[in-house]
Amino acid sequence: MKAIRVHGYGQPPQLDAVPEPKASRPDDVVVKIGGAGLCRTDLHIIDGWFAEVIPVELPVVPGHENAGWVHAVGPAVEDLAVGDPVICHPNPTCGVCRACRTGDDMRCTTGPNLPGLTCDGGMAGLFKTNARAIVKLAAGAAPAETAALADAGLTAYHAVKKAVPALGPGSFAVAVGAGGLGHIGIQCLKAMTSAHVIAVDSSEDALKLARHCGADHVVTAGGQQGEQVRELAGPGAGAVFDFVGEDSTISDSIDMLCPGGTCYLVGYGGTVTLPAMQLVLGEITVAGNLIGTRADLEDLVMLTAQGKVVLHSTRYPLEAANDAIDDLRHGRIRGRAILSPG
Amino acid sequence: MKAIRVHGYGQPPQLDAVPEPKASRPDDVVVKIGGAGLCRTDLHIIDGWFAEVIPVELPVVPGHENAGWVHAVGPAVEDLAVGDPVICHPNPTCGVCRACRTGDDMRCTTGPNLPGLTCDGGMAGLFKTNARAIVKLAAGAAPAETAALADAGLTAYHAVKKAVPALGPGSFAVAVGAGGLGHIGIQCLKAMTSAHVIAVDSSEDALKLARHCGADHVVTAGGQQGEQVRELAGPGAGAVFDFVGEDSTISDSIDMLCPGGTCYLVGYGGTVTLPAMQLVLGEITVAGNLIGTRADLEDLVMLTAQGKVVLHSTRYPLEAANDAIDDLRHGRIRGRAILSPG
Amino acid sequence: MKAIRVHGYGQPPQLDAVPEPKASRPDDVVVKIGGAGLCRTDLHIIDGWFAEVIPVELPVVPGHENAGWVHAVGPAVEDLAVGDPVICHPNPTCGVCRACRTGDDMRCTTGPNLPGLTCDGGMAGLFKTNARAIVKLAAGAAPAETAALADAGLTAYHAVKKAVPALGPGSFAVAVGAGGLGHIGIQCLKAMTSAHVIAVDSSEDALKLARHCGADHVVTAGGQQGEQVRELAGPGAGAVFDFVGEDSTISDSIDMLCPGGTCYLVGYGGTVTLPAMQLVLGEITVAGNLIGTRADLEDLVMLTAQGKVVLHSTRYPLEAANDAIDDLRHGRIRGRAILSPG
Amino acid sequence: MKAIRVHGYGQPPQLDAVPEPKASRPDDVVVKIGGAGLCRTDLHIIDGWFAEVIPVELPVVPGHENAGWVHAVGPAVEDLAVGDPVICHPNPTCGVCRACRTGDDMRCTTGPNLPGLTCDGGMAGLFKTNARAIVKLAAGAAPAETAALADAGLTAYHAVKKAVPALGPGSFAVAVGAGGLGHIGIQCLKAMTSAHVIAVDSSEDALKLARHCGADHVVTAGGQQGEQVRELAGPGAGAVFDFVGEDSTISDSIDMLCPGGTCYLVGYGGTVTLPAMQLVLGEITVAGNLIGTRADLEDLVMLTAQGKVVLHSTRYPLEAANDAIDDLRHGRIRGRAILSPG
Secondary structure (H helix, E strand, O other): OEEEEEOOOOOOOEEEEOOOOOOOOOOEEEEEEEEEEEOHHHHHHHOOOOOOOOOOOOOEOOOOOEEEEEEEEOOOOOOOOOOOEEEEOOOOOOOOOHHHHOOOHHHOOOOOOOEOOOEOOOOEOEEEEEHHHEEEOOOOOOHHHHHHHHOHHHHHHHHHHHHHHHOOOOOEEEEEOOOOOHHHHHHHHHHHOOOEEEEEEOOHHHHHHHHHOOOOEEEEOOOOHHHHHHHHHOOOEEEEEEOOOOHHHHHHHHHOEEEEEEEEEOOOOOEEEEEHHHHHHOOOEEEEOOOOOHHHHHHHHHHHHOOOOOOOEEEEEHHHHHHHHHHHHOOOOOOEEEEEOO | OEEEEEOOOOOOOEEEEOOOOOOOOOOEEEEEEEEEEEOHHHHHHHOOOOOOOOOOOOOEOOOOOEEEEEEEEOOOOOOOOOOOEEEEOOOOOOOOOHHHHOOOHHHOOOOOOOEOOOEOOOOEOEEEEEHHHEEEOOOOOOHHHHHHHHOHHHHHHHHHHHHHHHOOOOOEEEEEOOOOOHHHHHHHHHHHOOOEEEEEEOOHHHHHHHHHOOOOEEEEOOOOHHHHHHHHHOOOEEEEEEOOOOHHHHHHHHHOEEEEEEEEEOOOOOEEEEEHHHHHHOOOEEEEOOOOOHHHHHHHHHHHHOOOOOOOEEEEEHHHHHHHHHHHHOOOOOOEEEEEOO | OEEEEEOOOOOOOEEEEOOOOOOOOOOEEEEEEEEEEEOHHHHHHHOOOOOOOOOOOOOEOOOOOEEEEEEEEOOOOOOOOOOOEEEEOOOOOOOOOHHHHOOOHHHOOOOOOOEOOOEOOOOEOEEEEEHHHEEEOOOOOOHHHHHHHHOHHHHHHHHHHHHHHHOOOOOEEEEEOOOOOHHHHHHHHHHHOOOEEEEEEOOHHHHHHHHHOOOOEEEEOOOOHHHHHHHHHOOOEEEEEEOOOOHHHHHHHHHOEEEEEEEEEOOOOOEEEEEHHHHHHOOOEEEEOOOOOHHHHHHHHHHHHOOOOOOOEEEEEHHHHHHHHHHHHOOOOOOEEEEEOO | OEEEEEOOOOOOOEEEEOOOOOOOOOOEEEEEEEEEEEOHHHHHHHOOOOOOOOOOOOOEOOOOOEEEEEEEEOOOOOOOOOOOEEEEOOOOOOOOOHHHHOOOHHHOOOOOOOEOOOEOOOOEOEEEEEHHHEEEOOOOOOHHHHHHHHOHHHHHHHHHHHHHHHOOOOOEEEEEOOOOOHHHHHHHHHHHOOOEEEEEEOOHHHHHHHHHOOOOEEEEOOOOHHHHHHHHHOOOEEEEEEOOOOHHHHHHHHHOEEEEEEEEEOOOOOEEEEEHHHHHHOOOEEEEOOOOOHHHHHHHHHHHHOOOOOOOEEEEEHHHHHHHHHHHHOOOOOOEEEEEOO
């Protein structure tokens, strides 16, 4: 089958012919890919950011945001039939450690075990994961159109869900970045809270998408965004979701908070640099967010089935992976880029 | 009356003779000081750290951690009689803004209104505050012995209380710094949770006090404290309370956390410098903590009355304020330094 | 001025001429009534249900759900000007007890102090309360149209707010009773959660209103409502709000719950009769709800200002109070009945 | 092997010779019983209370509170070796339904699947469960001494854990019933909260045990227990745990609550009969409790290993099961009765 593979850090990945994966272990599931999302994390992988943190043997197939149809299952897998449309949670978990036993899927002690990073992912014709990672879609669903839920959507939902109790009527929530994650986060905020939602982005196209997704206010990031948010939000926002996570967006995000507020850090390219006094006097919280749980993914699939979350994506054939990567690097993608094998 | 006053930043405060405060407004309360705690924040005030953040007209009487006996009350004050032993919440609040209406005392919108910082504090014979700031002590209580509850204790309690739901059996909590705040925090942790408590300090005397206060383990801060905590706490601690808040203790504190853990930042002299990736991959939270609510102070007075929290303090006469300041700067104080007028 | 007064239990109240109230105490506020809501509780008062629980001296002016314009204020009242449109929280609180200090307005220890029950309420030209009970409306607001927020709306909001964390995507919430409280509760559920909302009522008119308010499903209460809800909600609803609270609605409400679900009991005419085994095996919670806090009322006023909650009411002149009472007794009112002095 | 079996409702169970269970399915685990606790639920089973609610084919071996040593495992079981001391969670779960995925073990959708009720339990030489139900004990642990954690302890812990956030300093918690469950609940309350703990029981022996377990106050249940609790607890207790659950204890328990308090219903022989008005005016919550999760059991095993919870039990040989049953029916057991095969 065809697969996109990273052969060396800092080099463009290549389209290779590789052997098909088999459902060899009892709970293996092989999925025929309908679509694999392209994520900023894929750029970080290609650029070698994880080389020391999470070592991996190259070449590797990227793609941790996968949806498609069941292609083959191991002998212990019940409840899944060939052809079922499915979406894949990005962390295939063990099911028996305390984290798994309490629904804390991202902290399964057998990990890190992340397809697309520590083993082959879904930018290919077929993709192998395990039964615990599978969430069924409704009969007739189009997997490519939902693939972006598996990481971008899941991460945005997970962060928003934490903030729900703090976002009562009259509160303000800010989405910094209205791209692949942000446009889903905005919709989750509108579906699950009564907060006023402000979207901040440097791209007018992204802000147009944010409006379309329900943002009550949009602010162009041009250096004055902190002040502009404060003009709208009075004492500041109770929750700021930094979907970008660069040095400057992090410090801007903190500046947008009201006393007692929380900055949910989702993007992770930058560095948090803050005088402790600022955190203490404002009683500010900075909360890192790592993807989400399988229950979160089920919830999000439900919101999408209800029409409360609509994904915006740009489709590319698998062969055009490097075009998609280039477009993502240069901020030319509206919503999420999805790669689909022919 | 006698009062310690800061006349210029960077200079030792002086003992002055000043006029006595009067209970002029309807809800004023003048307290005859039994003891006023000396806090690292007082050093910061003297050193001029707040000069730009919270401007104040000098000279000012420091002392935001006050207990004593009611000396005089304004005409609208009921329920307080001259001679009642009392402790003073450090923020005299308005009672009508939304923050006050919801019990969020530190965020009263009339503030910052902090005796010892923006107006005269309690390092004096008498001290003026308002009725809402007063918590009664049990009849016969010795105010000087409880003064340290009003800020050191309150701040430690407030941070510990946030962590209670996360500190179930088998969890680990770390107190970084076992001085004025830390020795109270350790006792609160033991009284309110079933977590294993680890104390970290560079001073052997402080660690001896920590043991006495109930710490299950002590670790000498000598460069290896992160590793030593991990050896005790397996995957790391669910909660680390950084009562010191210097550059190095902050980064050490983050390193002690388990995935999903929270660092409660209490001390505030340093700077948080963290790659966003570390916060995101570990799903780490950094939570600033600003003193506490009046309900927190009542709770803590209750814990003290029950004998579950015992304060350790070193007494100085008001005249020896600069000795106490010097001892605090050089880490020579066990527990909290308390200044008492003669 | 004119006022409706209860002279004896079991007798229709009368329209009397009575002296005007004065703003005699420092924090008194006299409100010129724009509208006073008629509540099932008023029927209970008239019928003498509270005679033993909360004794009161007759005659008394009913009306605990009041909105209007500031008419006069006591000397200590700032921030309120004559003519300001306002809505009145039903419990004028003391501001200094622990309940008040923590935002728990309904449990102020000076109570029960409920206008319309223990002292004169708002079914009159003027109504006296205190400054802490006042929430300002937007300039130009029409108080009569918002009066129903002060108890019906507040109670519904308070119960719904408790349930928010449990009502994620895919969950089901049931409003039993789609009248004065229920039609507001349905809108709060839609504004603050992503739950599917089912309305249950025996009146087709009420169900039409429920649909209009956003209910996703309606069920006619005709004996099979438990089964019908289960057909819609699979394992049952996570939250059932019993706005009626008669013997039969309570047991029906419990039957609609999924394992682990909660019945929020708001109406209170009936008796809860449940085998403990049913509560234990289903791990069911039954939660009583008593009106709400002042912060809740502010939040709800905000939801109304945003157009997320729209009140449906039927207006009666004060003189027609007994017609309104009769219509409420016989289920002929759509939304809430509001009495307005001429 | 020998086993106690119920042959007919209302008849004393018999000691029979039965075939040994085999580890036939991949995740089966057969445990050599060290001790099986005798629970009030066993009396209910014998008396046929569950005959209609949860039908079962007789004869059945009772015993849902089991600990012992691994005797044999199915082919898919890793991490367990023959001879390991273990305790068994009472609900062997599937691991893949949403309840299992979120740590909500008692609501696994494959249930009810309760050994000792719907299939053979542990009052026998050997007992079959599955790997997900097993919690390892420390090497060298004596299983018979911990068996009572598996249901009595787990249930008490689960209810107490829910109450932890509400039980701050100065609060009151009441344990109604200081027997098999209550004596563990009291210790959990002391280990995990700073509440004052009041034990209520009609047996002086039980109250002596309660004192020994750390209860701050004991009250003899003789008709005045509601008033006596109120004398101790001022406005009432924030949490009452009704470990008995008879008609009269339920209504007494409700009477002991402060406004806003919660009655945790654990015992389940009686009927809740309450005017809705009492629940609403007091804003009272009645919360059913069904055993607990596997994570709860791990936590409780940890508390026991730390010496914070010590079990009090009375041992009987398996052959004396009917003596134990008789003693339990007549309130003659101190702590928990444990049956051990020879």
